[in-house]
Amino acid sequence: MSSTETDTYSAQDAPEFAPAQFVRWFREVAPYVHDFRGKTFVVAFGGELIEDGGLEDLVADLSLLSALGIKLVLVHGSRPQVNEQLRLKGQTTQFGRGTEPTSPEALECAKEAAGEIRLDIEAAFSQGLPNTPMSHAKIRVISGNFVTARPVGVIDGVDYRRAGTVRKLDIEAMRNVISQGAIVLLSPLGFSPTGEAFNLAMEDLATNAAVALRAEKLIFLTQNRTVTETDGSVDTELARKDADDLLAQGILDEDTSTFLRHASLAVKRGVARAHLVPYTMDGSILLEIFTHDGVGTMVVEDTLEDLRPAMADDVGAIVQLIEPLEADGTLVPRGRAVIERDVEKFTVLEHDGVIYGCVAVIPYLEDGMAEMACLIVHPEWQGTGDGEKLLRHAETSARALGARRLFVLTTRTSHWFLKRGFVQGGVSDLPHEKRAHYNHSRNSLVFIKRL
Known part of the structure; x- marks a missing residue:
């Protein structure tokens, strides 16, 4: 085989150990499949994942989870797409992580970006997933006005204008959707009872959804934003208290701090496990869920091991x-x-x-x-x-x-x-x-x- 050829083989050409490896692996993941069937996972990812071309692989893996009986709620962000819209319109405002003041012009950009991403996600789930393990799978994705928002208001003299926070989620409607085997898709926008739209932080929306749904897991897919040990290895499991102590030290970068803070909050409010998983690793969400140590950082109320x-x-x-x-x-x-x-x-x-x-x-x-x-x-x-x-x-x-x-x-x-x-x-x-x-x-x- 030349160096340019793909190192793959058919079942007939597989080495002798391959069947045994497969059987052993299948038996090892079976307890996880049994344990998580019927449980709700909230999976959140920023617009960076889509910008980096990771949507297609993610959809294939999420479809597999859905086929295994896991109930899914997806929450997407749109920060880089909103910032690009603002740049194209000559605006100097650029959004960072978390909740920031949102002008009416920025809100329009947020609407446009969220709409485009929502359509991209729906299209990805609608194409039958060709050339993937979930080929010909039919996964329904349903979005809607599930989120009621309220304005952030004025904090320390700063008017946050059209930036909002979650006021209420239509949990009954969301549970009705996922009970039918469909996936709920939430965009980072919410609407007040008077019909006003507000820009929401993806992390805050995902955390609120996980808590309100009493989700088994809240999974943040990040750009390699995990907690690491001094030797550079991933700290795969953190008790919530340890996570809070680490946040108090102020040594983490802004993105990791934001994700870890929301993971800790979710666990404190009743979510069983919250994860920071690098989407840059192929199949990372499957590795995190179905292997012993996983590939990301998991926050729990107390250590699971x-x-x-x-x-x-x-x-x-x-x-x-x-x-x-x-x-x-x-x-x-x-x-x-x-x-x-x-x-x-x-x-x-x-x-x-x-x-x-x-x-x-x-x-x-x-x-x-x-x-x-x-x-x-x-x-x-x-x-x-x-x-x-x-x-x-x-x-x-x-x-x-x-x-x-x-x-x-x-x-x-x-x-x-x-x-x-x-x-x-x-x-x-x-x-x-x-x-x-x-x-x-x-x-x-x-x-x-x-x-």
Whole structure:
């Protein structure tokens, strides 16, 4: 294949691992599909996305979400288009982020820009999505006078004129639309009961819509405006308090601050999760929703990834984690009945409703010891420190039970435990009860750590 040819292949020519990868991926996204079916997502994006040519790909991905049973409300902005209209008309005014004073002339430009964008969006959903995974899909998009606005008024002596804020949303009408499988489209304009039009900030409109609809998610699609760590990596999950602390420091750029402030406000007012997702990455909205860590910054009231005691309802998920390792001989077969019997000894690692790790601590207190068993992190989520998190939890739990030493039996992962302070022992070092049930045919190695 030459360097100019596209690196694609048909199903018949696919390498042998492709089917297995597909099946594994499909199984992994299934819990998210099940969890989000019937939920409402508010997706907001500025005019920059359209200006950068991202509308067609976004429409294809949104159509897929709609086909999966997710109810969608779209909120678009129009700032660059309004600024271009103003420039062409010889106006010196240029809009920045957020709510700004709007003259009657600027309002006319906002109407023109919103109208053009609305038609572009409707046309994109109406073309049958050729050459996409949603080819021939028929997605209805409905817009209308869903938004009642009021004037911002005079603030600190500044008359905001035709700039407005959301006064009320016709939630009943919007829910009626999305219940029929259609997508609601909101433009950044609102109308007063007397028929006056007002220019609205996209971020404010989207936040109000998400709160009023009790949306599961508010997703801001941004130009790479995510919160990053000191090493430049994306901070994928922020508790709302941490987001507010970060905003108070004043170290973020204006765009990121605006999006993060509205994300935090939405979560504070009841939206389960709010996201800042870079639209410049192909398929970013799908990656954010259907992968463990996502590709953007998610704000939640408290962190979604947490250790918690296992419950009876978790047995199935624990069995699914354990079975592949039992099949390849890494773990001794236990069976579902044993997991059900010992479920109170398990702790699970959960993210966004999906269990992807577990560990069990089994006390042998007459010997001052505890066993750590079934320390598992799903293969797709390994390498991020979750194994260490489970180990630390097991050590803390064993210590709280009164154990002075923690032991583990392993046939495949001896180096992992050696690197974390365990020393190799022998069968004679095990508690009496454990020695009596030791499986000599497996010849598991014994590693012990003093607590």
